[in-house]
Amino acid sequence: MSGGLDERDKRGYAVWVSEVMLQQTRVSTVIDYFKRWMNKWPTLHHLAQASLEEVNEMWAGLGYYRRVRFLLQGAKEVVEGGGRFPETVSDLRKIKGIGEYTAGAIASIAFRKAVPVVDGNVVRVISRLKTISANPKDAATVKSFWKLAGQLVDPCRPGDFNQALMELGATLCSLSNPGCAACPISAQCHVLSLSGENELVHVTDYPTKVVKAKQRHEFSAVSVVEILNCQETMGPQSSSKYILVKRPNKGLLAGLWEFPSVLLEKEADLTSRRKAVDNYLQSSFNLDLKESTRIVSRENIGECVHVFSHIRLKMYVELLVLHAKGNRSIDYKKQGKESITWKYVDNENLGNMGLTSGVRKVYTMVQKHKQTEQSTIPGRRRKTAVRR
Template sequence: MPPEQFQQKILAWFDEHGRKDLPWQQDINPYRVWVSEIMLQQTQVASVIDYFNRFMARFPNVRSLADAELDEVLQHWAGLGYYARARNLHKTAQRVAANQGRFPQTVEDLSALPGIGRSTAGAILSIACGQSQSILDGNVKRVLARFHAVHGWPGDSKVTAQLWTISSQYTPGQRTGDYTQAMMDLGATLCTRSKPRCEICPVINGCQAYRLDLVNQLPEPKPRKTLPVKRLLFLVLQDKQKRILLERRPPAGIWGGLWSLPEFADRQQLQDWCLQHGYQLNEPDALPGLRHSFSHYHLDYTPLLATLQNPINCVMEADSPVWYKANDVYSLGLPAPIKRLLQQHYLEEHYDENG
């Protein structure tokens, strides 16, 4: 199927069936498109909508995001995962704000900003600026890999380069923003990973994977490997005033910049930590172990509940560890598993006792 015919069929399908009422499709500008594209990385549309609306209500423009404290940005991101995205949003907002609030107008300059890759840059420029720029997000990779029967894992550099060539050939000079949205919609609603709806696909007649009965085999999955397992103890420590001890995690790495519970490799490390800080605890109660899976390892963790026995004069300050009252915990950026743990085993208890 020639590129021009492919484009026409995709745009005609979009005009009739494409999604046009998503919140980031209203009041389109580079800032709103950028935030939505970052949120949609490895996250389903249905999960992003509420987060996007809350984020825009608090940070309606790039200046408000740039001026905000990182902790508040992380708080509004908590639950979306992949927190490096939020940290990069904040860094990029500050750079754009320093440029009088203007986003770069080339793929190369946009891609130089933290957290913006070639595909995200293309989406911003095509949707918000009307430029003829190609994209290659996960949905588009799947559509093109099937349409051209491209074998191999799309994350492989050679396969990715091949798909970028195809994407560039098929990107139109006009209505590129609609075409970009149409390709993402096609992958999200018809050319899905499982149970694709090929019978109503607008380009079924040219699809090589359909012709060769390879739809369920393409794109090929990433070669499987066994994920390592990391085991930790999380200490849920409260004092006699029912305050809970939290620490801010380092800015880089898993849950970077968020507030979390003190963590330990084993009980001996916990005891050493208590001696270092002068904390006297009752014997911690171990809760059933839990698992939280990241992209590159499984985290098996055991929560330990304990109460501080000796009085400690603590002042609320920026440096961790810090004692927080129950109500204050809600104002912090917390990893989703930690927030659930506190809600279940600490905050419930607090409110049961205090009404």
């Protein structure tokens, strides 16, 4: 493979990674993620050899983990298909996870193809330029935005033009506080012109506001299960470990690690939550919490809310500390047709793992609770007790 072709593929790959990361994530947040990613997997071929767990850990904190699964799958598809990075929109669209927006961004920015890129910022600019009042989420309207953007794109510098148009929408042509006086295309803006003639017309009326779908409210009981090898050890020399469970390979947060948790039908009191957790641990790990000698402590840590795009999840968090009693007592059973993966992780490795932001919230709560306990009662030793 020639050096020129190498550079071409690297350019396409780098734009692909950055565009996927930038979707609904701020540039300032993405910079460090992008650098770490490219250092670990500098080419498409390097990424294709990675595991799903590796890319999930590198991605942790960016959210929308479905995107990184598609990114890995797409890399494998390209390599298996010969390894040459596609450069046209039609060929890019054939790759798993690459939609119209990403294909347009890669083709125009990496390969200088005169094709449009339409995101929310571009929709806002065009709707104001052309006074488009139709529902911006309607399929026919979306199609018209792509057509108009295609007519505007600069054939000589399409990548620069597309990025400039998106930047204009993100800065001067903002949603609620547009800087029309400083806008370089204000003279061509139909809405701005109309607003000067009719006081009832405002630039911020465009694009038409669409009522967002209500978030679904869900509730879960999260049990941070800590296993002590030495029941009297409390300090930093403790050889305790935590149980982590791997989520199914399909669905929300697929393939990621979390503390044992149970989805609840509704908000529940402490007794109901613990009953649900006890049943889960008994059926899944053969952990019988009725053995009072097994429990070192059980504390209600509190609750926190984690928001996804369509779900508001309220998590009730507890810290459950148990005696080890030999590994034979911890045995994850097969659930239905699929075996669920779990593992022990010590405190140091858990702190360094690429946990999702939701799991990180829970872990931080537990760590703060432990620090508070230790500072409040110096030299305190764990006792076999269940704290309500």
